[in-house]
Amino acid sequence: MKLFKLHNIRLILILGIVFFLVGFANHRQNLKPVKxxxxxxxxxxxxxxxxxxxxxxxxxxxxxxxxxxxxxxxxxxxxxxxxxxxxxxxxxxxxxxxxxxxxxxxxREPIARVMDDGFYYLDADGLAMPLSPNYSSRVPLVSGVGANELKEVYPLLTRIQADDFLKKHIIAIRKKSVNNYVLEVRGRDYLVNFGQISYLDRKLTNYKVFYLKALEYKKLDEYKRIDLQFGNQVVCTTK
Known part of the structure; x- marks a missing residue:
């Protein structure tokens, strides 16, 4: 019994010394200047x-x-x-x-540049972000959309940002009227009539399939408008 008590006392002393040394080391560390x-x-x-x-x-x-x-x-x-x-x-x-x-x-990561009484970014969390004097991000320009309407176009922007092809291809999104959006693409004369922000995956997939086929057959320069608002159809208007 005495041996058991002696062992406990020794253990308590050792722990006390350890805590003292740790506390002393932390105190010494806190006295150091930031180099x-x-x-x-x-x-x-x-x-x-x-x-x-x-x-x-x-x-x-x-x-x-x-x-x-x-x-x-x-x-x-x-x-x-x-x-x-x-x-x-x-x-x-x-x-x-x-x-x-x-x-x-x-x-922060911008996913769009918004034109609305000046310019600012919309970031990946859907929040406004000022432009930086150090770097200009290559993201789609959004116009015709007020600050209180950005949540409407935000789902489309996040899908564009997540797709390597669309991120390089789509350069602008413009709201023409209620539930009617138009996309501008890089290096082409035609506009993409997207319609309302709905059925995003279907519309974007249809457009990518159309684009690759038209590119293969060298038809892209023949169009002035690509319409995606009719469900599964891609309707093209020639020049």
Whole structure:
């Protein structure tokens, strides 16, 4: 019984020492100054916000804290400031053991450029996003659609964005009247009368099949309008 109690006391002492050492190490770590900043853009093929601009945001938070010491409790404040930026979708801030403050950045992804009393982007989450002075995204231009109507055209835009052919092929979407949309395509003179935003998969598949067949037979330059609004039919009007 005495041996059992002695073993428990020894175990408690060992655990106490371990917790003390861990706490002391954390305290020492928190007294370290931030040596430098590192920023990683997880998709660097499109630079809507630069690494230097992200570093400036981090430096502003460091200044507002009154010191530049490593402090794990402050990481949330860095992420809050970064996530509030119009070009950033999400961020992760962390310290390295040698005192480097790092941030990983996921930028927002535009799927359309909207023309409505000026220009702005619509992003992949269906939210408005300002243009960036650093990069211009090659996405379809949407016109004739008010801000409160974007949710109507959003499903079509997401399908275009998810399809490699359509993403390169469709350059503009214009609302002509209620439930009547027209598409403009790259490198061709004809317009595509899409009709209302419905039966998206059927209409887009029909158009792709038509396009490949007409391309094969070299007929594309003969048309001035392609109509997709009649269910399974693709109706063409020649010049």
């Amino acid at each position: 430098s900043l590192e920023v990683e853009l997880l998709d660097a093929s499109k630079i809507f916000i630069t690494e230097a601009e992200v570093e400036e945001l981090l430096e502003e938070v460091l200044k507002s804290n009154g010191d530049s010491l490593v402090n794990e409790k402050r990481l949330a404040s860095f992420e809050n400031v970064l996530n509030a930026n119009d070009m950033i979708k999400s961020s992760e801030a962390y310290y390295s053991l040698d005192g480097i403050l790092s941030a990983k950045i996921i930028q």
